[in-house]
Amino acid sequence: MVRLITHNLLACHVKGCTSNNFPLQFKDVQVELREAEFNPDFLRGFIPRLEWGALVDAARQLGDTSLPAEPPEMLDDDFLQKLHHVLLEVHIEEGAMICPNCNHVYPISNGIPNMASAYHQPIHNVVN
Amino acid sequence: MIPTPDVSHLTKKDFEHVYEPAEDTFILLDALEQDAESLRLSLPRVCLEIGSGSGCVSSFVGSILGPSSALYVATDINPHACHCTKLTGRQNKTPIEPLNASLATPLMQRLKHAVDILIFNPPYVPTYDDEADGAQQGADIQGAWAGGKDGMQVTDVLLDQVENLLSPIGRFYLVAVKQNDVPAIRRRLLDTHGLQSEIVVQRRAGGEHLFVVRFSR
Numbered sequence: 135m136v137r138l139i140t141h142n143l144l145a146c147h148v149k150g151c152t153s154n155n156f157p158l159q160f161k162d163v164q165v166e167l168r169e170a171e172f173n174p175d176f177l178r179g180f181i182p183r184l185e186w187g188a189l190v191d192a193a194r195q196l197g198d199t200s201l202p203a204e205p206p207e208m209l210d211d212d213f214l215q216k217l218h219h220v221l222l223e224v225h226i227e228e229g230a231m232i233c234p235n236c237n238h239v240y241p242i243s244n245g246i247p248n249m250a251s252a253y254h255q256p257i258h259n260v261v262n
Numbered sequence: 263m264i265p266t267p268d269v270s271h272l273t274k275k276d277f278e279h280v281y282e283p284a285e286d287t288f289i290l291l292d293a294l295e296q297d298a299e300s301l302r303l304s305l306p307r308v309c310l311e312i313g314s315g316s317g318c319v320s321s322f323v324g325s326i327l328g329p330s331s332a333l334y335v336a337t338d339i340n341p342h343a344c345h346c347t348k349l350t351g352r353q354n355k356t357p358i359e360p361l362n363a364s365l366a367t368p369l370m371q372r373l374k375h376a377v378d379i380l381i382f383n384p385p386y387v388p389t390y391d392d393e394a395d396g397a398q399q400g401a402d403i404q405g406a407w408a409g410g411k412d413g414m415q416v417t418d419v420l421l422d423q424v425e426n427l428l429s430p431i432g433r434f435y436l437v438a439v440k441q442n443d444v445p446a447i448r449r450r451l452l453d454t455h456g457l458q459s460e461i462v463v464q465r466r467a468g469g470e471h472l473f474v475v476r477f478s479r
């Protein structure tokens with residue numbers, strides 16, 4: 135179960151791929167929605183660790199446009215509920231994530247991302 | 263008393279490819295249980311287990327903290343282990359996010375100084391180096407124990423990344439055996455990374471002298 139909270143923490147780690155390697159882009163994904171326990175304290179505590187733009191962008195790729203472009207100053211319940219849903223209830227079960235820099239493909243199968251394939255890649259030549 | 267996670271959904275066939283909870287797992291659970299109250303009070307948000315195997319340990323942390331209080335991420339180089347971790351999380355009502363990866367590699371960039379609880383029960387058994395290399399590449403059950411020279415080959419790589427991962431309140435729990443030279447590990451993390459440490463539990467079990475060491479800033 136790759137949720138968007140986890141996607142927000144994953145960067146491409148192919149050897150030599152060190153810039154523009156985040157966020158990974160979704161491709162051909164199948165999504166399942168599953169309810170999760172709402173915990174506003176957890177969400178408030180986690181917001182500082184998020185790359186907000188990457189989260190909004192990832193949600194939009196999956197057709198969810200409920201989040202504002204910037205996190206609001208007032209973290210009211212209505213906003214936290216939306217954030218809760220996007221971060222914790224959207225599960226990517228199948229598909230792939232692709233590095234925007236080196237195009238390495240990280241497949242997702244049965245909700246488990248294969249991040250290990252990066253170790254077998256030849257060293258990437260960064261072209262700027 | 264926090265119950266030991268239920269792994270009854272895993273079969274003999276699963277344990278042909280994935281390390282079955284054993285004494286080293288249980289001493290780690292004991293150490294975490296001993297710290298349960300202070301772990302709760304520190305309000306951890308990110309819990310990362312490296313080499314999660316059956317998923318027993320992360321599920322246990324989920325029982326200590328509560329399923330919605332933290333994000334539980336678990337890596338394992340062995341894809342069978344990732345599958346078992348997912349199922350064990352589900353069985354014990356802890357949503358664990360398994361990643362098929364070596365150590366913390368896909369997370370290093372984004373979890374810099376952001377991990378509140380880092381846990382590693384490494385392949386600590388001394389073997390020939392070749393055997394440990396092959397075991398990691400083979401991504402199967404041998405990788406759960408074959409540790410190379412002094413049983414430190416895999417642990418050594420992670421030790422240099424711990425400081426980078428730990429948040430200001432972060433704690434790192436490491437399982438080790440006597441042959442790993444626990445005093446040297448502690449000295450090294452203090453001298454090179456400024457991390458304090460304490461032995462939480464130690465005991466002899468089944469011919470091994472096991473330790474759980476906790477590191478923090």
